[in-house]
Amino acid sequence: MKRLEFHISYICPHKCIFCSEYDRMKNFERHPLSLLQIKAILIDRRKKWFDHVNFTGWEPTIIPHFLELLKFTKKLWYKIYVWTNWTMFYGDNFAKESLKYIDELSLSVHWYSEETCEKQVWLKYHYKNFSKIIENIEKYKQDNFLFLNIVINKYNYINSEKIIDFVINTWYSFKQVLISLVAPEWSARHNFWELVFDLEDFKKYIPGIIWKANKNNKILRFFWLPSCILWEKYIDYANDSHWEERHTIERFFNKSWKVSLIDVYSPDNSRERCFVDKCKTCKYKANPCTWVFEKYLEYYKFD
Ligand code: SF4
Ligand code: SF4
Numbered sequence: 001m002k003r004l005e006f007h008i009s010y011i012c013p014h015k016c017i018f019c020s021e022y023d024r025m026k027n028f029e030r031h032p033l034s035l036l037q038i039k040a041i042l043i044d045r046r047k048k049w050f051d052h053v054n055f056t057g058w059e060p061t062i063i064p065h066f067l068e069l070l071k072f073t074k075k076l077w078y079k080i081y082v083w084t085n086w087t088m089f090y091g092d093n094f095a096k097e098s099l100k101y102i103d104e105l106s107l108s109v110h111w112y113s114e115e116t117c118e119k120q121v122w123l124k125y126h127y128k129n130f131s132k133i134i135e136n137i138e139k140y141k142q143d144n145f146l147f148l149n150i151v152i153n154k155y156n157y158i159n160s161e162k163i164i165d166f167v168i169n170t171w172y173s174f175k176q177v178l179i180s181l182v183a184p185e186w187s188a189r190h191n192f193w194e195l196v197f198d199l200e201d202f203k204k205y206i207p208g209i210i211w212k213a214n215k216n217n218k219i220l221r222f223f224w225l226p227s228c229i230l231w232e233k234y235i236d237y238a239n240d241s242h243w244e245e246r247h248t249i250e251r252f253f254n255k256s257w258k259v260s261l262i263d264v265y266s267p268d269n270s271r272e273r274c275f276v277d278k279c280k281t282c283k284y285k286a287n288p289c290t291w292v293f294e295k296y297l298e299y300y301k302f303d
Contacts, residue, residue, distance in 0.1 A: 003245070008033055009056075009061075013062070014122065016120060016121045017119070020186050024187075035068065038069060043076065046076045053078045067098060070102065081105075081106070082106070084107065087129075089133045089136050099144055102144055104147065106178070107148055109163060110156055119156075148174040150177065152202075154197045158205060161208050161212050175219060176218060176219040177221075181293070183271070183272060183293070184196075184293055184294075185271075196300070200300070206230065227288065228284070270291065273294065274293075274294040276297070276303060277303065
């Protein structure tokens with residue numbers, strides 16, 4: 001499979017405390033990609049044998065003509081993955097039409113109550129809308145592969161099990177849960193001090209999370225987590241073991257400060273991460289582990 005990560009949107013109604021895209025995307029709010037531009041890139045990459053596209057950005061589903069884009073993309077025989085804060089799935093028609101074309105859908109939920117929702121995404125109504133959104137997805141789903149994505153940070157890392165329970169109790173029939181650490185990039189880099197937590201402390205919650213996922217027949221992955229935090233017997237739960245190379249297409253400023261597009265190749269998942277002394281002799285070095293966030297070392301020990 002040849003993977004494309006395509007930042008098609010530069011707007012989002014949320015303001016998540018951990019959003020790593022905020023600064024960067026804000027720069028391009030007034031430079032949206034047209035439907036024609038997106039289509040032209042999809043055609044070009046399909047000719048280059050790309051066959052899997054992840055529509056992302058800020059929030060991809062809110063761009064104009066998103067449903068038309070899905071239809072078009074499917075005609076090119078792409079497998080379509082959508083990573084969303086799921087606002088648009090509140091609408092019956094949107095849920096019904098989009099789920100005809102989306103192969104893999106990842107819903108982000110980082111909370112389990114109105115209060116924790118407001119803390120994480122700054123919007124109370126998001127919590128209130130959740131049951132209707134899940135009802136729509138469950139009503140109109142076809143054979144879509146459904147994911148749950150939980151970004152953990154200082155305020156919710158002890159609550160991963162509670163969040164999984166909360167989502168299961170809404171009857172969202174996700175097959176895979178991704179527990180993601182906050183990446184110290186862009187805005188999240190500036191306030192990383194406010195988000196980062198001690199991975200040694202997180203260790204004590206890991207067996208419970210694994211037990212919960214297994215008991216409910218969910219596939220589980222920990223994203224960005226150094227493999228040694230998981231212990232040998234849990235190594236397969238590290239997303240590094242399952243990473244596939246990809247190309248990311250996104251807006252950027254070129255040398256003359258003109259808004260342009262860039263194609264970034266990522267052969268592995270080592271972005272913002274570094275070796276420490278103990279990695280030198282570690283059998284997981286680079287296979288599968290791609291280490292620890294360099295920025296993490298400013299706050300906690302990792303030896
Ligand atoms: S929903 Fe996603 S893009 Fe929007 S603010 Fe939250 S993390 Fe950022
Ligand atoms: S390579 Fe380093 S970070 Fe990864 S498992 Fe080994 S010691 Fe830990």
